[in-house]
Amino acid sequence: MRDLFDRPLLPGLRSEEGFVTADDERALIAAIDALALTPFQFQGWTGKRLTHSFGLHYDFERGSLAPAAPMPAWLAAIRARAEAFAGVASGSFVQALLIRYDPGAGIGWHRDRPHFDHVVGISLGAAAAMRFRRRTGERFARVAAPLPPRGIYHLHGEARHDWEHSIAAMTETRWSITLRSLSERGRRMLAAGDGA
Numbered sequence: 001m002r003d004l005f006d007r008p009l010l011p012g013l014r015s016e017e018g019f020v021t022a023d024d025e026r027a028l029i030a031a032i033d034a035l036a037l038t039p040f041q042f043q044g045w046t047g048k049r050l051t052h053s054f055g056l057h058y059d060f061e062r063g064s065l066a067p068a069a070p071m072p073a074w075l076a077a078i079r080a081r082a083e084a085f086a087g088v089a090s091g092s093f094v095q096a097l098l099i100r101y102d103p104g105a106g107i108g109w110h111r112d113r114p115h116f117d118h119v120v121g122i123s124l125g126a127a128a129a130m131r132f133r134r135r136t137g138e139r140f141a142r143v144a145a146p147l148p149p150r151g152i153y154h155l156h157g158e159a160r161h162d163w164e165h166s167i168a169a170m171t172e173t174r175w176s177i178t179l180r181s182l183s184e185r186g187r188r189m190l191a192a193g194d195g196a
């Protein structure tokens with residue numbers, strides 16, 4: 001997403017519309033819905049969004065990273081295109097997180113776990129906005145980036161590390177595919193096998 005002067009809304013946030021076709025979108029939604037999606041869990045609190053991971057699973061209850069089933073072919077194909085979009089080496093996106101946000105589900109303010117580095121997201125279904133905030137003294141600076149269906153965004157650098165992001169509760173269903181590379185810290189944790 002760029003502003004009127006063709007600058008990125010935030011350094012490190014880049015997006016593109018029409019990354020997948022409407023036919024692809026229907027097929028991807030059907031593939032996500034066919035997975036065993038489970039409610040996001042954190043400290044005894046159950047979120048309304050439903051998720052499934054491939055490649056690596058980050059367990060929020062334990063704060064640990066563990067291998068998960070390899071990405072199926074339909075996901076590996078989109079991953080290769082997403083890596084080209086993000087300008088990262090082939091095979092960098094070692095985690096895929098599939099999410100379904102039914103009406104009433106959103107995602108609260110957070111930065112993605114430091115185990116991960118680059119993040120890309122592909123949006124399917126209802127349009128949403130990704131809200132960004134960063135504390136500056138007493139206040140928050142805020143930016144909102146549209147997430148149109150079939151579009152892709154890439155978070156790295158400042159947008160990834162210095163700003164929190166969130167999505168307000170949806171009124172219609174949205175699905176997303178989030179792909180992430182490992183950070184140096186993530187690689188060390190995985191090699192140590194403790195994940196912590």
Ligand SMILES: O=C(O)CCC(=O)C(=O)O
Pocket residue numbers: 097099107112121122165167175176177178
């Ligand atoms: O649904 C999305 O596009 C964003 C998901 C997200 O921010 C996350 O899982 O960390």
Ligand SMILES: [Fe+2]
Pocket residue numbers: 110111112165
């Ligand atoms: Fe996130």
